[in-house]
Amino acid sequence: MIGQYLSLVGLEKHFGSVRAVTSLSLEISAGEFVSLVGPSGSGKTTALNMIAGFEGPSAGKIVIGGRDVTHVAPNRRGIGMVFQKYALFPHLTVHQNIAFPLRMRGRSNKTRIATRVEEMLELVQLSSYGERYPQQLSGGQQQRVALARALAFEPPVLLMDEPLGALDKKLREAMQFEIKRLQERLGATVVYVTHDQDEALTMSDRVAVMAGGELMQFGPPTELYRHPNSAFVADFIGRMNFIEGSCLENAGGTAVVRLSDDTVLSIRSQGPRNVGPSAGQTVKLAIRPERVRVARCGEGGAGCLAAVVETCVFVGSVHIVMVRLESRPDVVLQIQLPADGGLPFHERDQVDLLLDDGAIHLFPETERHAA
Ligand code: ATP
16 A cells, blocks of 8 residues: 555644643554654553543544544544554463454454454464463563454554563564564554664654654664664664763764863764754764774874773673773763774773764753753
8 A cells, every 4th residue: 555554643632631642643554664753652552542542632633544533433433553552362362362352343254254254363373272371471472462353353553562571582583473473464453562772673664753752863774774864763762872062063064072181073964854053052973983083092093082990891792991091080981992803902001092083963951851
């Protein structure tokens, strides 16, 4: 299907004086996998509950497949749900659990229902588990049954709220892959709420970052990672180092930022996405750990920053080096280096840092949501 399949238009939800969601607008295409991420209390679940129909919006509308469903009952919206709190029915077998939404939707042909349940069990690779009860399954198997139950009636929209929250890391990763595979195979449009930003980056076509009920940024994972539009998003998505400074000048695509009395950096503008600060403003300079280069003391060349290594640890795929800036002892930066040899640095080593100025983001210190 072409065009926007799920549209949220100026959605608001107030609980008394609490503004849980504020003017949320999202256009989601058919077959797209979109995650809502944000800190606790940022309005993710409230937004999902409004799409599901469990909460009526205070303002705004919800359109699914061209139909305004803002005031339509949940079971008439054509939505499948995998919510942690809507667990499997414990007194029904796996087969009966999956058949339940089909019966609810008025399908009465027993043979057809049984065939559909078998297909779904095969899809989630639990074909021989139909007669078991939920408590006779592992956590991951229960999640797969919940997924099969939600997919059984082929909903064009699937809502998931922390569906993998209760699982350990290994199972979680296996299930992420599984959900993604099923979603692609069925072409379902998914809105997925998670606390885990790595999970969101791995699974989603686009990610919506929320804070304080507001949408901060909506875009593909690579865009959020490479071009965060605020210090908040920069901090929330992936790891980021921040250094406070003051902007001395910002003209002709280059900003001059003072970090300390004797340290001034010239930073190339990041293009139109990064709204530049003006002279005199306090700024946050942000750089990813993998974009800081480290050289032995005296080998860094012009424009480098002197620093002292505090720790250097091997974490499998990379070395993590923590360094303290000599000119700004309040700043400790995290650096990631490829782990192809032994430990490259040791505690108290003096080093030169080169910040790749094409990779530095500059944010004015005026944001409502703190990074
Ligand atoms: P979490 O990640 O912790 O689940 P969330 O991002 O899903 O959080 P919501 O559950 O949507 O956030 O809550 C958003 C805000 O609305 C919070 O401040 C919360 O306390 C408030 N809120 C949610 N439901 C209600 C309610 N029924 N009555 C009053 N306030 C509510």
